[in-house]
Amino acid sequence: MASSSSSSVPAFADNVMYRRQISHASWTSRNSDSPYPGASSSPLLQPRYDFHPNPAEWGIDFGETDDDDLHRAEKPNHNVEFSGNPWSIRGLTNLGCLFILIAGILTLFIGYPVLSFRSTEIGTTSSLGNLGGRNGTGQVPDIGNWGLIDAETPEIAYVVPSWNGGEDMQLVGGFFQTQLDLPHSVHLRYSATNSTPTAGHSTPGTIHTGKQASCCAFRCRNNADIPIRQLTCTIGPRITWRLWYDPEAVTTANGNLVITLSQKETHNLSYEGGMLSTWNKFCFTGGYIETSVRLPGLNNIQGLWPAVWTMGNLGRAGYGASLEGMWPYSYGKFLYSCDVGTAPNQTHNGGPFAATVNGDTGHDGELSWLPGQRLSACTCPDQDNLHPGPKRGNGYVGRASPEIDVFEAQITSINKVLIPQVSQSAQWAPFDAAYQWLNTSDFFSMTDPTISHINSFKGSITQEATSIVTNTAPLCYEDNGNCFSIYGFEYRPGFDDGYITWIATNKVAWTIKGGAVGSNPQTQIGPRQISGANFSPVVLSPHATVAEPMYLIANLGMSFNFGKVDLEHLPFPCHLEIDYIRVYQPKSAINVGCSLIPAILQDTQHKHTSTRNYIQAYTNPNLTTWRDDFGQPFPKSSFLGEC
Incomplete structure (x- = not known):
């Protein structure tokens, strides 16, 4: 082998x-x-x-x-690369790319920081008291069905006539229409979601002007109306109950917004209610607000406190520090509004005498325990860091947070018969002598005296109330029937030409004119103003007047300061159901937004950035007072000789 x-x-x-x-x-x-x-x-x-x-x-x-293109050592193309002309296509392309690269680097490291800083400054300056600068021009983006007007609103509701025979009213905001889901109510829902207080806070709010009163309600009649989330009330000598406002109590069902009051343990408290608002998100100045509601509980059991109401945007309901010295003032828009009405307790050097007598019977007849108007027309010229403005020729314009209520429902015992009613009111400061506003026929009218009467509550050490109580539909209660009833008010900001007309069960209940809260020589105060007057374009004129934008609030709670509470018979859980809330304004006077001054005039105002420094007062509900809890001073006052 x-x-x-x-x-x-x-x-x-x-x-x-x-x-x-x-x-x-x-x-x-x-x-x-x-x-x-x-x-x-x-x-x-x-x-x-x-x-x-x-x-x-x-x-x-x-x-x-054969070599490929990269390995061919051919002679270069002199026509492209070596022609000696710097403006060749290739040269221009190289320069262009270099320019874009340099511009991008400069924009990133210089332009962006400058623009970011400048936009923040503009937002704060333009707001002039609108915290955070939101809605500075009244513009709100329309994102899906989250706009100001719900897509389910029927066309017939887009325009309504004025209740006072004036210009037709155009719909500018509509919430909680039928077929509504909670996300559609973005403007109200966000406030509720972000308003949960810090657990464990149990100290009632107080006012500190040398005199003190305890807090016993969401809006205390004896506590400068400083609302806090955790409420303590005493029943008799030994029994105490507490109420917690929680976003969990605000839901939707059957196309309605539902606020629930429950007897349940929440944060170691006995009851849970709900409150929501459009603070700093949706505000309006002048017009007509209307709501359709079914009231909670039974029409013959006392104790519930359902309410739909409005406040000036400079005070946030539930955040006491933001309200001290702000609620319920509506003062300082005229030249002569720097007077004793801005002072603590509405007195100075022991007078006037009318401010020391015939006041609150529960407090030795004293008229006022208010701490004084924080942002008054008396503010010293060098207080730009404390007063949001605007300024005029003779100084600052007085600013505050007035209140106008759509309704507060109550069950009233008349001759031992329980009658379902609503009180429809506006709150004022400073006060008239003996809280007696001018209810003559020139300034006041009541449509049907058989179902309406002047409220026996006229005021206390913390507020003066112009209020009428009206019988309401007895079947439009949760446990008595299926109907909804309509309530609202139409108002024109101003002084003598201003007015408020309240609507109960879709009919005019009563009207007040600006003269009813005019000057009071006994207490030596000037005229109060219906929620701020229409803005004058002559900003720096001594007679310029401004508007306080109002925002919406809805809540359900309990309070002994509001009336008797029959805990034994209240049918918990109780539900306030809201079909819709709509806001209308005259077609020629649309003014939606939370800023004080129209955007076209903002550049003429002095710069104010202090709202960024004070935002904690509007976001921390445990700060119940401005000076003691928040640790901030009131602006100095020329009337008190502090300049």
Whole structure:
């Protein structure tokens, strides 16, 4: 077999084998001292891996192949790269790319920080008291069905006539229409969601002007109306109950907004209610607000306090520090409104006498325990960091947070018969002598005295109330029927030409004109103003008047300060159901937004950025007073000789 195998090997293979064997023998001799045998010690394996020393004999084509484009050393294209013209297409392209790169770097590291800082400054300046600068121009984006007007609003509701025979009213805001989901109520829902107070806070709010009163309600009649979320009330000598306002109590069902009051343990408290608002998100100045509601509980059981109401945007309901010295003032828009009405307790050097007598019978007849108007027309000229403005020729414009209620529902005992009613009111400061507003026929009218009467509550040490109580539909209660009733008010801001007309069960209940809260010589105060007057374009004029934008609030709670509470018979849980809340304004006077001054005039005002420094007063519900809890001063007053 060996001879046969040798004859089959090609001639060149013999030569290769011979050479490889010599090489192998030489390698073996050089490594003979290795204890391991060579890997190629077997000559039988060598022919399989040997090649002829001449590559041409391998059968491979070694001819020249074409190079690809990158390997062709051709002569450069002088027409493109070396023409000597710097404005060639390629040169311009290179310069353009370089310019874009440099511009991007400069924008990122210089332009963006400058623009960011500038936009923040503009937002704060333009707000002039609108915290955070939101809605500075009254513009709100329409995102899906989250706009100011719910898409389910029927066309017939877009325009309504004025209740006072004036210009037709156009719908500018509509919430909680039928077929509504909670996300559609974005403007109200956000306030509720973000308003949960810090757990464990149990200190009632107080006022501190040398006199003190305890807080016993969401809006305390004896506590400067400083609302806090955790409420403490005493029933008799020993029993105490507490109420917690929680976003969990605000839901939707059957196309309605539902606020629930429950007897349940919440944050170690006994009851849970709900409150929501459009603070700093939706505000309006002048117009008509209307709501359709089914009231909670039974029409013959006392104790519930459902309400829909409005406040000036400079005070946030539920955040006491923001309200000290702000609620319920509506004062300082005229030249002569720097007077004793802005002072603590509405007195100075012991007078006037009318401010010390015939006041609150529960407090020795004293008229006022208010701490004084924080942002008054008496503010010293150098207090820009404390007063949000605007300024006029003779100083600051007085600012505050007035209140107008759509309704507060109550069950009243008349001759031992329980009657379902609503009180429809506006709250004022400073106060008239004995809280007696001018309810003559020139300034006041009541449509049907058989179902309406002047409220016996006229005021207390913290507020003066212009209020009428009206019988309401007895079947439009949660446990008495299925109907909804309509309530609202139409108002024109101003003084003598201002008015408020209240609507109960879709009919005019009563009207008050600005003259009813005019000057009072006994308490030596000037005229109060219906929620701020229409803005005068002559901003710096001594007679310029401004508007306080109002926002919406709805809540359900309980309070002994509001009336008797029959805990034994209240049918918990109770539900306030709201079908809708709509806001209308005259077509020629649309004014929606939480800023004080129209955007076109904002650049003429002094810069004010202090709202960024004071935002905690509007976001921390545990700060119940401005000076003691929040630790901030009131602006200095020229009337008190502090300049």
